Amino acid sequence: MALAHDASVHRSITKTSYLLGRQCPRRQWLGHHGVVEPAVTEAAVLALQIEASREVESLAAELFPGALRVCREGEATTPYVGVEGTKRALAEAQAVLQAHFEADGLAAISDIVEVRAEGLYLWEVKSSTYEAEGDDDEARANPLYDWDLAYQVHVAREAGNVVIGAGLILLRKEYVRGGGPVRAEEVLIRLDRSAEVAALAARVAEEVAAQQSMLRGSTMPTELPGPRCKGGRKVAAGNRPSDCGHFLPHGVCGRELPVFWAGSLPNLAGGKIALVTGTPGLKIEDLDPNDPAAKWTETQRRVIEGVQTRDEVVDHVPLREKLDELEWPLSFVDLEFDPTMAIPRHPGMRPYDRVPFQWALAIEEECGGGAGGGALLPGAHDSRSESSVRRVPAGRPATDRSPGRAPPGRGDDGAEADREASGRRRHGAPAGADPTLRRHREDRKGGLLPPGPDVLLLDQKAGTRPDGPRLRRPRHRKRNAGGGGVAPSAAPRREP
Incomplete structure (x- = not known):
């Protein structure tokens, strides 16, 4: 392929x-x-x-007072730039941040280099979490990180x-923030990996030499798609750092695969992986x-048959049984969380505790009718408490609700937007109405829920270590709330 x-x-x-x-020589x-790799994230x-x-x-830099920071070439944000700046900084300080090393076509930037008497x-x-437990602490570290370190040392x-x-x-998984500021020595843990890195030294040297030889060639390696195309940071071999963008349908490798590639069968493992990936371009249609x-598992067999016949596979009987269990009123709850908060922002939180910043509720009192509302949870405050909730009137489209920011068009008092929301008709929703609400109302003629009273679901007394949100139980049989996407506590009855 050219x-x-x-x-x-x-x-x-x-x-x-x-x-x-x-992970993959071709990548x-x-x-x-x-060649630009398509973005996966x-x-x-x-x-x-x-x-x-x-x-x-x-935060880690606070563990090394007086450390000097090195910047990249062209940035000049500090007096220490690139490799030469690193040499100067190492001669002047006990610790250097973002130290640059280069040698024979190799380059590495180390987060922190500590200068000790011996070297x-x-x-x-x-930013990963680590839970120290018993005497087996070191064995619990991510294998990928050892290869990362071993290359830097090389x-x-x-x-x-x-x-x-x-x-x-790393971050201490068991850390819980108290009432004061976060202290680096409390939330971070240092692990010595010198022995593990030393054990990889010879292999790193061999692999680097092989990579340099391969990269000098003008011919792209002929690697076949396989399990390694998907990231697996905890794989023992430490050779699957991330999902490969070239595996996407518009990527270099993805474009070579048939639409119904055999490798896309669900839950492939063991010998089945070799079976379907060992033959280039093998199609699901060609499988027995x-x-x-x-x-084949039952699911794999049904996928194969469905692709071959091009028929939809629907479990009518169990679907009908589940739908028959539902009773009105039905509630549809959407909670949005920020799952990327490595450093706990509020007391009682641990690293990566999910912080809610928005919720929305839609209730169908009967088939084809209902009301809904929602709330913004401003990011400037502890959004796990009811006092931080700003109500959004029922009937308003959830167009742009983000932490600390009101929906478009809403003034400080919200009066203009409230009047606009109250004046909407059930069958006249604007184009900007939240499509997630419509998606669960395919049997309704109207687009947006009618105006109605606000509904507040945040429980003051419930919490996430210890004050997080929990849904009170409105009038429905089941409930379900999660981060991102509508999670219906129950769904309207429909003919399958």
Whole structure:
């Protein structure tokens, strides 16, 4: 397959590139030669993840008072820039942040380098949580992180430095924030990984040499799609850092696969993976659903038959039985959470406790009718308490509800927007109405719920360690609330 890539591009192997090369030579080669990889994670989500990582790195820097920070070439945000700035900083301070090392086409940036009498000690800061338990602490560390550290140590030594060890700085999973400010020594834990890194040194040197030889070639490696295309940060081999964007339908590898690729069957494991990925371009249509040697599960067999016949597969009987259990009034609850808060923001919270910032409720009192409402939970306050809730009148479309920000068009007192919401007719919802509400009302002619009274569901006494939100039980048989997306506590009866 012909690819548009810049053959003149000559990049150093970075830490990220090295880890991707351990996952898939083709993925590394494409990036090295300037082929852009399609994004797997949405930009907004990625930005939140990066922000969380930087917040943890800033907190970790407090563990090393007086540390000097090195910036990248072209940034000049500190007097210490790049490799040369790193050398100066190491000679002047006991710790250096974002230290740059380069040697023979290799490059690495270490989060924190501690200068000790015997040599350098490298620290890698991760925003992951770690739960210390008994005497088996070290065995619980992520294997991927050891390879990350081992590569950094290799480059630093190749650059002429004496490196005596390496370790990880992680978040304590069991940490609970108290009433005061977050203290680095309380929320972070340091793990020495020197022995594990030393055990990988020879393999890292061999792999780096092999990668450099492969990347100098002009021919893209012929790797077949397989399980390694999906990230698995806790895989024992430490060779699956992230999901590959080239595996997407519009990616380099994804474009080569048939629409119904056999590798897309659900719950593939063991020998079945080799069976379906060992033949390039194998289609689901070519599989025998009754092959005794394949030992397909019931779900896999039904998928194969459905693709071959192009018929929808619907379990009418159990679906009808479940729908018959429902009774009106039915409630549809939508809770939105921020799951990326690495450093607890409020007392009683742990790292990555989900913080609610918005909720919405729709109730069908009878088939085809109902009312709804919602609330914003401003991010500037502890949104787990009822006192922080700002009510949104029933009937208002949930167009843009974000932390600390009112919906578009709403003034400080909200009067104009409230009058607008109250004046809407049931069958005349504007184009901006929340599509998630419509999605669960396909049997209704109207688009938006009619105006009605506000409904407040946050319980003052309930909590998430200890003050988080919990839904009171409106008049329905079941309830369900989750982060992101509408979670109906019950669904309207429909003919299957």
